[in-house]
Amino acid sequence: MRILLAQNMIHLPSHGGANKSNRLLMERLAARGHEVHVVAPFSGAMRTTSPEEGTAELVRRGARLVETGRPGEVGYGHEGVTVHAVTEPSLLARRVADVAAGLAPDWTLVPSDDPGLVVLGAALRATPERVVYLVHTLQQLPFGPGAFYPSAAGVRMVRRAAGVVAVSRAAQDYCLRHASLESTLIYPHIYEDADPQASPAPYVTMINPCGYKGLPIFLALADACPDAPFLAVPTWGTTDAERAALAARPNIAVIPPSDDIGEILGRTKILLMPSLWDETFGYTCVEAMLRGVPVLASDVGGLAEAKLGVPYLLPVNRVERYETAGHARPSPVLPAQDLGPWLAALRRLLDDPDHHRDLAARSRQAARRFTDGLEKDALERYLTTLTPARQALSGRRAALARLAAARARTGGTA
Numbered sequence: 001m002r003i004l005l006a007q008n009m010i011h012l013p014s015h016g017g018a019n020k021s022n023r024l025l026m027e028r029l030a031a032r033g034h035e036v037h038v039v040a041p042f043s044g045a046m047r048t049t050s051p052e053e054g055t056a057e058l059v060r061r062g063a064r065l066v067e068t069g070r071p072g073e074v075g076y077g078h079e080g081v082t083v084h085a086v087t088e089p090s091l092l093a094r095r096v097a098d099v100a101a102g103l104a105p106d107w108t109l110v111p112s113d114d115p116g117l118v119v120l121g122a123a124l125r126a127t128p129e130r131v132v133y134l135v136h137t138l139q140q141l142p143f144g145p146g147a148f149y150p151s152a153a154g155v156r157m158v159r160r161a162a163g164v165v166a167v168s169r170a171a172q173d174y175c176l177r178h179a180s181l182e183s184t185l186i187y188p189h190i191y192e193d194a195d196p197q198a199s200p201a202p203y204v205t206m207i208n209p210c211g212y213k214g215l216p217i218f219l220a221l222a223d224a225c226p227d228a229p230f231l232a233v234p235t236w237g238t239t240d241a242e243r244a245a246l247a248a249r250p251n252i253a254v255i256p257p258s259d260d261i262g263e264i265l266g267r268t269k270i271l272l273m274p275s276l277w278d279e280t281f282g283y284t285c286v287e288a289m290l291r292g293v294p295v296l297a298s299d300v301g302g303l304a305e306a307k308l309g310v311p312y313l314l315p316v317n318r319v320e321r322y323e324t325a326g327h328a329r330p331s332p333v334l335p336a337q338d339l340g341p342w343l344a345a346l347r348r349l350l351d352d353p354d355h356h357r358d359l360a361a362r363s364r365q366a367a368r369r370f371t372d373g374l375e376k377d378a379l380e381r382y383l384t385t386l387t388p389a390r391q392a393l394s395g396r397r398a399a400l401a402r403l404a405a406a407r408a409r410t411g412g413t414a
Contacts, residue, residue, distance in 0.1 A: 001034045004105040006096045006123050008114045011040040015235045015257040017283045018136035021188040030080030039096050042074050042085035093122035100126035113140045117154050129388035133161040135171045138278050144178035148330045162389040168281040170302035189374040196292035203231035205268040210237030211332045214274030220339050222249050273297040276319045282306030289367035292360040308366040312345045
């Protein structure tokens with residue numbers, strides 16, 4: 001197959017759950033012998049370097065630069081995938097059309113993380129019968145109570161896709177409940193075998209500490225436990241003001257993100273995931289549990305799914321509204337939180353080594369059962385059996401016509 005991933009997220013580096021899972025899925029398809037191209041922005045929330053520094057960074061990560069001859073594009077190959085990285089946002093939709101015209105993809109995959117549905121619109125114009133919509137961040141969908149930018153026109157665009165893939169049951173249920181949109185559940189197999197920690201590492205860690213993800217709970221726990229070392233790993237959501245709040249705490253160390261999540265989790269005794277918005281899933285939760293790192297997670301969206309039935313799933317007051325004026329992305333209005341359940345769970349894990357060892361073992365067992373049950377090539381199998389949109393619509397119409405004819409022959413009893 002010829003596959004095009006058209007996304008409004010940076011491809012490499014990929015420190016967010018959505019773009020990391022997309023990258024690994026594309027690399028798996030390429031390893032299986034499929035021709036895979038990606039059109040994506042060259043820069044994103046995590047890249048503030050110059051173009052020269054950015055390309056040098058790609059080379060350090062093992063990418064092979066390719067001269068494309070197209071202005072405003074940095075071309076490179078990485079793990080068998082050809083990437084067309086667009087340096088100007090205004091060129092993104094045009095480049096989707098250009099690459100699709102040359103590639104003639106069997107399928108164009110478009111993630112939901114697409115403000116304004118710019119990429120989805122371009123993909124539907126370029127490959128109108130062969131778009132597959134990937135449901136990642138629920139807030140970026142054009143429907144539902146958590147939508148940043150609800151749009152009836154956007155819902156109609158999503159309905160034109162030949163198929164919709166949800167990466168969790170929470171995402172699948174959300175689509176069905178709020179848009180009557182059916183989808184296929186595929187858990188991305190993005191996990192590697194990991195040995196359990198020989199002994200607990202020192203830090204209470206939070207990755208992507210920001211308002212969306214529950215930074216106020218993290219800060220309050222650090223203030224309440226001055227004897228414990230905390231570790232913060234800012235990624236796409238952390239603002240300058242939030243970095244300053246982290247730096248003001250003497251017991252919080254701040255480090256940059258890593259392509260190897262194991263480097264961070266190897267320093268982690270307890271992982272905090274106090275998210276205040278509906279999470280689609282929680283890849284990092286499973287990654288931590290695989291290594292025997294206990295996770296304290298909020299009972300929101302797909303995090304309950306990612307916890308796999310292992311304690312602790314803790315209550316929070318969710319974000320109910322956002323402010324959009326003057327912000328690059330909607331800013332959450334953060335409600336007050338009850339720290340009690342979080343502090344009690346954290347103190348028990350910090351103070352009771354036997355409890356920590358027991359929860360670490362239970363976490364690893366549950367995560368191994370989950371990952372062992374995943375099908376690595378589920379997306380490939382799905383794409384090979386999917387029907388282009390017009391053919392699917394014709395098939396549904398023919399089935400309805402046959403049903404109507406059968407009812408007519410039997411007097412309406414069929």
